[in-house]
Amino acid sequence: SNKMYPFLIRVSILLFSFVAGFAPQHQGLQRDARILFANGNGMDDTLKTYSRKDACQLLLGGLTSSAALFTPNEARAETSYQPALRPTSYRVDSTQPPTLIPISSASKQARVLGDLGKGYGTTKDAIIDDRVNLNNVLNKAVFGTINAISGSTEGKRKSGTSFVCFGVPTKATSVDIDLAVSLLVPILKERKTDTAIGIPFCPLSAQSILDAYATEGNDESLVASLLQLGIPESQSVLYLPLMRLARSKSLKLLALSPEKDDILVTRMKGLQNIELERRASYVVDTDGFISTSAEPRFRLYAEKSLLKDYVPINDEDKPSGFFAERILVHETAATVASKYAATRPNSLVVVAAPINDLRFLRGINGRIPRVYNSLDPSGSKMTDDDVTTILLNPTANDTLSKSRYLRLEIGTGPDTLDIQAKIADYLWFSSSPKVNTIPRLMNG
Numbered sequence: 001s002n003k004m005y006p007f008l009i010r011v012s013i014l015l016f017s018f019v020a021g022f023a024p025q026h027q028g029l030q031r032d033a034r035i036l037f038a039n040g041n042g043m044d045d046t047l048k049t050y051s052r053k054d055a056c057q058l059l060l061g062g063l064t065s066s067a068a069l070f071t072p073n074e075a076r077a078e079t080s081y082q083p084a085l086r087p088t089s090y091r092v093d094s095t096q097p098p099t100l101i102p103i104s105s106a107s108k109q110a111r112v113l114g115d116l117g118k119g120y121g122t123t124k125d126a127i128i129d130d131r132v133n134l135n136n137v138l139n140k141a142v143f144g145t146i147n148a149i150s151g152s153t154e155g156k157r158k159s160g161t162s163f164v165c166f167g168v169p170t171k172a173t174s175v176d177i178d179l180a181v182s183l184l185v186p187i188l189k190e191r192k193t194d195t196a197i198g199i200p201f202c203p204l205s206a207q208s209i210l211d212a213y214a215t216e217g218n219d220e221s222l223v224a225s226l227l228q229l230g231i232p233e234s235q236s237v238l239y240l241p242l243m244r245l246a247r248s249k250s251l252k253l254l255a256l257s258p259e260k261d262d263i264l265v266t267r268m269k270g271l272q273n274i275e276l277e278r279r280a281s282y283v284v285d286t287d288g289f290i291s292t293s294a295e296p297r298f299r300l301y302a303e304k305s306l307l308k309d310y311v312p313i314n315d316e317d318k319p320s321g322f323f324a325e326r327i328l329v330h331e332t333a334a335t336v337a338s339k340y341a342a343t344r345p346n347s348l349v350v351v352a353a354p355i356n357d358l359r360f361l362r363g364i365n366g367r368i369p370r371v372y373n374s375l376d377p378s379g380s381k382m383t384d385d386d387v388t389t390i391l392l393n394p395t396a397n398d399t400l401s402k403s404r405y406l407r408l409e410i411g412t413g414p415d416t417l418d419i420q421a422k423i424a425d426y427l428w429f430s431s432s433p434k435v436n437t438i439p440r441l442m443n444g
Contacts, residue, residue, distance in 0.1 A: 085432050086102075086432040086435065087102040087103055087104050087432070088109075088429045088430070088432055088433075089102070089103040089109055089112075089426060089427070089429070090103065090426065090427045090438070090441075091103060091112075091127075092408060092423060092424055092425055092426065093126055093127050093442070094126045094127075096417065096420060097408065097412065097420070098408040098420075098423070099408075099440040099442050100427070100438060100439070100440055100441050100442065101127065102442075103426075110186055112426070113186040113187050114189070114190050116162070116164055116187050117187040117188060117191055118190045119159035119160050119161065119162045119346055119348060120159055121162045121385045121387065122385060122388040124385055124425075160386065161341045161345065161346055161347050161372075161382065161386065162387070163337060163341070163349050163350075163365070163368055163386065163388070164187065164348065164349075164350045164351070164388050164390065165351045165352075165353065165358050165364065165365045165387065165388065165390070166180045166183070166350065166351070166352040166353070166392055167353065167354065167355035167357075167358040167359065167389065167390065167391040167392060167394070167398075167424065168180065168353070168354060168392055168393075169355055169392070169394065169398050170355060170397070170398055174238065174241075175430050176392050176393050176430075177238055177242060177352075178241060178430075179392050179393060179428065179429075179430045180242060180352055181241050181245055183390070183428065184242075184245060187350075188249055191348060193344070193345070193348075194340075194344040194346075194348070195251050195347065195348045195349075195350070196252035196253070196254050196337075196340050196341075196348075196350070197242060197243075197245075197246045197253055197254065197350045197351075197352065198253075198254040198333065198337055198349060198350065198351040198352070198353075199239060199243070199254065199255060199256060199352070200256050200257060200333060200351065200353040200354070200357070200364075201231055201239075201257055202226065202229075202255035202256065202257055203229060203255060203257045203260060204255050204258070204259065204281060205255075205259060206226060206229055206231075206255045207255045209222065209226060209229075210222075210243075210255055211253070212225075213247065214246070214247050214250075214252070217247050219240060219244075222240075223236045223237060223240075239352070242352055252340065254336050254340060255336070256336050256337065256351065256364075257329060257332060257333070258278075258332045262274050263325055263328065263329065266324050266325050266328050267313075267317065267321040267324065267325040268316065268321060270321075271324055271328055281335075282328060282331060282332040282335060283328075283331050283332075283335065284335050284371065284375065285371050285374040285375075288371070288374060289331055292327075296419050297362065297419045297421065298362055298366075300411050300416055300419055300421065301360050301363075301410065301421060302323065304360070304400075304410040304411070305360045305362070305410060306323065306362075306363075307319055307323060309326075309356050329357070330357060330363050330367055331367055331371070333351065333353065334364050334367035334368045334370075334371045335371050337351060337364075337368060338368055338372040338375050341372060342372055342375040342376045345378075351364060355391055355394060355398045355399075356398075358424070359391070359398070359399060359424065360409075360410050360422070360423060361384070361389060361421055365387050365389050366384070366387075368382070368387050369382045369384055369386065369387060388425050388426070389424040389425045389426070390424065390425065390426040390427075390428050391426070391427050391428070392428055392429075393428075393429055393430055394406060394423075394424075394427055395437075396437060399423055404434075404436050404437055405438070406427070406437055406438065406439060408422060408439060408440065409423065
């Protein structure tokens with residue numbers, strides 16, 4: 001109405017004048033505002049200069065300008081694009097070649113870790129889901145089944161004795177160990193039965209030291225005692241957060257390594273030169289230990305992964321000696337972990353070892369099912385699905401990649417495609433990895 005638009009003009013010029021205070025180019029509005037709100041002097045004359053159309057334009061302009069004033073600069077700037085954060089964890093799907101499926105939310109991550117705590121393990125079969133890749137579209141067409149990749153494994157596999165292997169980088173830092181601790185916390189929340197954490201650099205003779213630490217909790221004494229066994233102080237200090245967590249949760253700490261002297265004897269002279277009683281404590285499944293080295297999958301692993309780490313320690317050192325050393329170290333860790341689990345139904349053993357000893361699933365982790373089955377008096381059959389491998393903050397170098405991308409598999413040739421091995425079950429990072437390190441990424 002005719003009586004309404006003078007009021008609208010007043011409101012609009014008030015808004016414009018407020019904005020004009022921050023934008024000096026609107027000097028005409030500043031003048032009219034001063035006239036309008038200076039005790040009413042000249043108000044009627046000023047209002048007569050505005051038409052009804054002017055009133056509507058002023059109102060819309062005032063509201064728009066005021067809203068723009070309070071919009072953050074970052075949102076208004078053309079160069080303020082903020083890319084979405086990439087996930088920090090990925091499932092390595094067992095397709096050919098392997099692909100990565102992002103675990104795209106905190107709730108999904110918690111579900112994965114919770115299922116590990118419940119003892120469900122991780123299936124090594126390729127995920128059948130037509131939302132992921134062409135392989136799975138064809139599988140769906142043939143078998144007519146779909147399993148949601150983000151769903152819990154509960155109800156799909158029976159819980160039982162299981163193992164979780166954390167692979168820490170070759171040049172591990174406190175960030176990597178802190179990540180292992182942060183993943184262990186939700187896993188342990190689901191635990192109601194026996195649980196142990198294996199320390200890979202502690203020789204079997206250090207078991208009494210670890211047991212004493214569990215009761216006394218003296219960090220300095222632990223580090224000093226391990227130093228006397230030849231373990232560098234820096235290595236013990238690095239793993240202290242894991243050992244503190246074990247102590248606080250009343251978990252068993254396991255020493256997983258052969259004695260330092262025996263490792264050197266094996267490398268330079270052969271395993272047969274180790275004293276018989278100690279050798280029996282390292283290798284309980286003698287037949288399986290021997291036959292494993294002849295398996296095609298293991299031979300591929302030895303050639304494409306294990307022997308890649310060989311660096312001679314003296315003029316007499318040979319790759320065969322390094323090979324003997326590493327399989328002894330792996331077998332011993334698998335033996336200690338299996339001995340603990342075999343006598344404790346539904347137990348969980350967590351092993352935190354270098355990525356070199358876990359990648360492509362044929363190191364410590366690959367030996368556990370065989371050794372466990374040779375020890376378990378109940379005769380229950382453990383499979384590779386009961387052992388889950390998670391690599392923490394892996395680099396391209398850790399995966400033996402010659403590019404910036406992480407390497408996801410070995411065995412890509414026509415003669416080895418049937419025995420192709422993926423890098424791990426999961427890749428987990430402390431922060432979002434660079435996009436140029438993540439290959440074959442699928443939709444989660």
